[in-house]
Amino acid sequence: MTERVITPRNRGFLFIDSHPVGCERVVNDMWQAAAPPVSVPDSAPVALIIGSSAGYGLAATVTGLARVGIRGIGISFEKAPERRTGTAGWYRTAATAELARRHGRDMVFLNGDAFSDAMKDQVAELIEQRFGGRLDYLIYSVAAPRRTDPDTGVTYASVLKPIGHAYRTKTLVFDGDGEPEVTDAEMQPAAGDDIAQTVAVMGGADWERWIGRLAARGLLADGFTTAALSYIGSTLTGEIYRQGTIGAAKTHLEQTARTLDERLGKLVGGRAVTSVNAAAVTQSSTAIPGIALYVGLLRGVLGNAMVPPVDQLAELWDQLTGARPLALDAEGRVRLDTWELDPGVQAAVAERWNAATTGTITRLADTRWFHAEVERLYGFAVPGIDYTQPVETDVPWPDLTL
Template sequence: MSERVIAPVRRGFLCLDSHPTGCARAVDDLWRAAAPVPPVHGREEGAVALVIGSSAGYGLAATVAGLARAGIRGIGVCSERAATDRRTASAGWYRTAAVAELARRHGRDMVFLNGDGFGDALKERVADLLDERFGGRLDYLIHSVAAPRRTDPVTGSTEASVLKPIGAPHTTKTLHFAADGLFEVRKTTLERAESGETERTVAIMGGVDWERWVTHLLDRRLLADGFTTTALSYVGSPVTAPVYRQGTIGAAKIHVENTATRLNERLEKLVGGRAFATVNGVAVTQSSNAIPGIALYLLLLRGVLGEAMVPPIGQMSHLWERMTGGRPLEVDSEGRVRVDAWELDTEVQRAVEERWASVTTDNLADLADLDWFRAEVERLFGFGIPGVDYTVPVRTDVPWSIPPGA
């Protein structure tokens, strides 16, 4: 068993190591924020759910909220790194171990599988597990994947996504994390997407994999009557639109939303089910921090909204209430469920645009909540969390439970 003191080693918005105790405490905080319902005991109780991308960001929030608020059981799928002699495990690994323990403690039968979610082999493993452990039925599927690359399960080729505007280069303000821990506002110019780059990004981050999951489980006759599935999307602010919604990643999100329409028609006919895209609000995640302009936008949005910002656990709690009938499942004119109204309020966006126009390194601290953002970035890796003693050696090779033969 490996134990050592773990301190954050930063590289921009990333930490090279993660803290297992801090990650576990962060998961505990999510559970409490979800306002859990009374425990459900027994393997035969509770709806069966599959969350693809269950270890980070909105997928993690969907998993915790589903367990705590909806009393689900089922399977989480993710791709995380185990600890080595030189490095800790990834933060998602430690978070998954913590969620697995919380589920066990509260009587939820939740299994987590680590592997390539794009691959058909893992889809088959999940199908077998649903058949053998969960009575051969699936009630809910949430798809929350933001991957930089994908190996096509048919051709075997691996392709990478890009974050670029479509049609013309775009210059935007962005946030730079300086070596001394301070923030700088800089300008960066993104070259337009070249031939094929948009299509490859759509193939990786669009609705292709979501549809393959649903089709695979349909073919295995594992979808329950009334089966419900959603994939997570984002629209965002006019401030970030040239990079996001009007860029390659936006094309992928539009593909997700179009896929929802096709899937909804199929599921309604075959199992009386439904499919829709859920448009989330912005949040501090490893994925969002990698997109030029988003981190700066987040800082300014926080400066406008303060505590009125709705974190992923709040958004996903609302989503589960809608999916399970606690609230009406209302959709917009394009058939999407919206949990981002707090972000896109007209007055809020007007205030953010004013700050965006005037922000510089010199006045950033006056327009944004830097301490909040720094704490949120550290929290992603289990650091800076109240109540954790970071001077105490901790075990790095934390396991999570995987059923025999799964």
């Protein structure tokens, strides 16, 4: 037994440990929110979720299981519990697997490098041997600091930088007592091959490679559909995000979607889209200067009218499966962010952004909500959990056996 009391310890928005029971409760709550439950037939669709343990990828996995009744494979890259606890994604995956098992969904979870051809081959073998040799859906939701090209062995590193000039922005931080402060952050512009390296990691190359290898083995079902999850965001954060290096990668991802859509249409009558999701508190988004302030202000404007990731992914699954019409913009993208980018909402957020200081921030933004959402990413601040009690930290990875 490796039970112990786990308290939140953090450096900024990065927490050192995760709480297994809190992570489990978060996943259970997501499952309940993804209702209504469905009756799962023998022909339940087979789905592959790449990046299944966190953020929108987790929402895609839980919603697909609970709402659509998918079976299939989830892939993530998490650290096991050792001297420290496991990563939050490790515990969320264990909780997701248990819910899938309990509800009769045959879902396999793999832990490893989704960029590698070894992982692609392992997945292909599983599809052939366990899931009838036909894949219906692939959801691509990967945020990573680096990627090694399987063909060349070259490792690329992504960077978060503006393009063309230095960028200074307001940003939200919390002091040691959890009190919010508005400070400034300045980032130097991309230089050398920063843009190309970021595109190589976060663009569409790996997504396209996944489709190519699965297609070459004849594993794509008739009507196969794939969606890569993306973000556009506000002009308030545009210079560091959509007009920055990450934005260049997202543009490449959308170009890849158009190429894949044409190819899949000819090959299996299939389709490829990007899904533009809306702002949320995720482990990836909190690393971007200015995003914390923006999301806190957005919550201050909208309150409970903000649409959480699980509801956004429910809408995406409904469109992908035909429960609702597939609604695409002129660029071929599913737009789940229209509520965020409504002109009235953006005007209200911009007004608050301009007025935001350490002295005014608690009136303008929902900082308590934001801080609690960050803690919940790691299983803390979850209602109903007694954090003074010891919990088992040595939770095993889900078994792959039938």
